[in-house]
Amino acid sequence: MLKYFYDNNLVRIEKQQPKDWRQALNQSTQSLIDANLVTKDYVNEIIQNVVSYGPYIVIQPGIVMPHALSTSPNVLGTGISFTKFNQPVYFDEGNYEKQGNLFFTLAAKDETQHLENIQKLMSLLMRDGVIESLQSINTEEDYIRIMNSLEQISTT
Template identity: 60%
Template sequence: MTMLKYFYDNDLVRIYDKTPTNWREAINVASENLKEKNIITDEYVREVIKNVETNGAYIVITPGVVMPHALATGQGVLGTGIGFAKFSEPVSFEDGNPDKQGKLFFTLAAKDETQHLENIQNLMTLLMTDGMIDALSDIETLADFVQVMGQFENTPAEQRGENDG
C-alpha cells in the first residue's frame, strides 16, 4: 500500500481552507486526525511543540513540508501512524525565512524506534516522488487528493524513483 492510499484508507487526510495563525496552532490542528484515531494524546502534541521551542524549526524538512514528531518513546503515543494535513497557506516557523514554512504537515507517531524510522523512510520515499510535493500543495478537496492518489498509483515505478538500480 502506498502512503497516499494509507492516509486515505485510514481516514488520516485533513484539508483545511483556513490557515492557523501560528505554528503552535498548526501543529495542534495537524495532529487532530491522529488524536481522533487514538494514536496520540494532547501530551504528545505538547511534546512536539516543546521540541520545536527547544530545537528550532527542524521539523520543516524541506520548504513547504513539515513533519511534526517527537521521540518514539515519548509521552502520549498510543499507537503508530502518520497523519496528513494541508493548509491553504504556508505556516511560518521562522519569521522572514521562507525556507522554514510549510502547508503540508505529516504528523508522525510511533510506539518504538524501528516503527519511527520506517515511518520516516516511507514518508521520504513519498516526498521524493517527482511532482508529489507540488501535487499535494495544489489540492483543495478530498476529491483532489483522491485524484492525486490515482495519478501517482498509476505511474510506473521507474518514473516514481522506485527502480531497483
C-alpha cells in the first residue's frame, strides 16, 4: 500500500504545521483533489461531519482517517492519500486520544470500495513497525526508504 501512495503521487510530507485541524484536513485532502478523485467541496463535507459528530476520524492516537460518505457527489474516484505532519494535530485541544499526525484520507465511489479501502489500510497499519516507521519520516526520501524496506520484508 505504501507503494500505491507513492506511485499515484498521493504522498505529502508537510513541512508547515497546520494552524488547526480544519487546515490539516484541507492539506491532507489536497493530493486527492490534485488526482481528480474528489472535488474541493469534499473537504468541507469532512469538516462538517467532524463538527456534527465529533472527531470520529481519529482511529487511534496518532492516526487520522478523514473521509465522508461514498455517496457524496464530491467523490469522483476511489483512492487513499497519505499525509504526514511533523507535530500532532489536535481535534479536541489537549486530548491525547483525539490527535494525530499520520493522515490517511479516503475517497470511494461506493460502499464496497470504501470498505475495501479501510481493510487495506488496516492491514497496512497492523503490520509490526509500520506506524513507528511512518512517524519517523521527515522527507520524501525517508518515505521511499521505509517503503522499500517494508516491501522487501513482505516479499521475503
